[in-house]
Amino acid sequence: MMRTTRFYLAFLAVISVMGGGAQAQFGLESQPEGDRLVRIDATFATKVIVPGSTQLLGVRFQITPKWHIYWRNPGDSGSQTRITLDLPEGFKAGPMVWPRPVIHATEWETTFGYHGETMLFVPVTAPAVIKEPSIQIRVKADWLVCDQICLMGSGSTSIELPVAKAGASVPSLKDEPGSAFAKGLACIPVPYQKVKGTIARLEMADGRMALEVTGPTGGAASIVFVPDLTPGVTSEGGVSTPATISGDRYRILVPLALKPENALGKPLEVAGVVLFGNNRLDPAVSIRMPIKP
Amino acid sequence: MRRRNTLLATLGLAAAAGLVAVATAMPVSPAAPLSAAVAKIGEKAPAFKLMDLNGKAHSLADFKGKTVVMEWFSSKCPWSGSKSGNSIHSTGQVAKLMTSLKSADKDVIYLAIDSTARGMTMDAVVAADKKAVESLKIKSPILVDFDGKVGKMYGAKTTPHMYVIDGDGVLRYSGAFGDRGDKNYVLDAVTAIKNGSTVSPTETRPYGCGVKYSKR
DSSP, rough: OOOOOOGEEETTOOOOOOOOOOOOOOOOTOOOGGGGEEEEEEESSSSSOTTTTEEEEEEEEEEEETOBBBEEEEEESSSEEEEEEEEOOOOOOOBBBBBOOEEEEEEOOOEEOOSEEEEEEEEOOSSSOOOOSEEEEEEEEEEEEEESSEEEEEEEEEEEEEEEOOOOOOGGGGGGGTTTHHHHHTOOOEEGGGGTTTTEEHHHHHHHEEEEEEEOTOOOOOOOEEOOTTEEEESSSSSSOOOOEETEEEEEEEEEEEEEGGTTTOOEEEEEEEEEEESSTTEEEEEEEEEEO | HHHHHHHHHHHHHHHHHHHSSSSOOOOSSSTTTTTTOOTTTTTOOOOEEEETTSSOOEGGGGGSOOOOEEEOOOOTTTTTTOSSSTTTTSSSHHHHHHHHHHHHHHOEEEEEEOOTTOOHHHHHHHHHHHHHHHHHHHOEEEEOOTTTTHHHHHHHOOEEEEEOOTTTTTTEEEEOSSSSSSSOOOHHHHHHHHTTOOSSSSSSOOOOOOOOOOOO
């Protein structure tokens, strides 16, 4: 486990950005390094680590204009962005928490991802007892970054946090509305059960299963369902499904093809996000429900 | 919960304003990619005839009775024929697969197909592929699908995008090279076909660079 006496350096330790600065002009010939097209830094939700607690680590990606990286379901092509944490002994990382993607549609393909800036999150659980006065979390991210061409890239950063007493009450950046951290959290889709008036259900029509989602439009001009990768369950009729809007409500009907032989040993489920508008700051609703064949 | 409230407030705000920030939004109309794709699992694979880098013609019909593995390839893609820590060629994954495939079925045929031609001439595609063959020690023939017709018939979306066709010419697998770990779906499919057992999975989501079809 890492030791240090430099507690004062720990506050918001947004440290060490790998790669060079954003570079504006890249031609096909210049073959830029994928590393340099994306900059990362990391922020922990609290200034200190409280033993036994779980908090989010936010990894901000700043992407060179015109280029994009990918959501957990990249769509027709691409590859999901990955974050790997090197944690002190006894610490555990949870599954990544993804902000809503934006849809990137071309004549050729539809993909889901991020451009400009985004923050991905990883829950970190500290052990009940930490002997060291401070700890270090090393963060590595890998991405496929694409424009007219695709390049593999990676970056690393680290964050150092002093250890507080167990049970200590500490403020969280998620409660500071102006912080990049809180703004990043605001881009996380809300479970549909928590959005008043939104209903998601599986229905059978003509012997085929479909996901139906209805809810308030919130005034959005475009509403689209974007599926997660759910092995054995695919949405038919395209990689995304637009809603029909009637008055102040929308309806999305996603015909599903069930192929248990392609489930890769996982339980069948349908999952995805409903995107209101196509700006990263626009609202989104998440859906996940099991399917019993 | 604050962030939930933030989002819900955004929904409400959007209603009040009558729109969300669509001015800066990217187009959301879904593309109709590869709508001409006719290849379907369990059905006869579309016939094709393509030239390799040395001008030799290869026709699917030539391989009747043999299992054929096809790998969509691009010399420009870091998952495929461009040197990188993730390239299935740079990392030796294809070489390893070909060895394993031969052990499973000594008669198996392995073809790479390059449909990436946007902004390139035929000569440029061939030259780039030849360079990749040399630097990555690629053993299989690379067939050039310059006008993209074969790729579109098969619905090839990414490099790599893998297909397995059995000796009767029936498409048995389409999708990813593997699970990005030790599991290789292509080897599983070829082994199952050889043993007369059920291929599973038959379809997975491929990953990699989008195939940059020619705009011609």
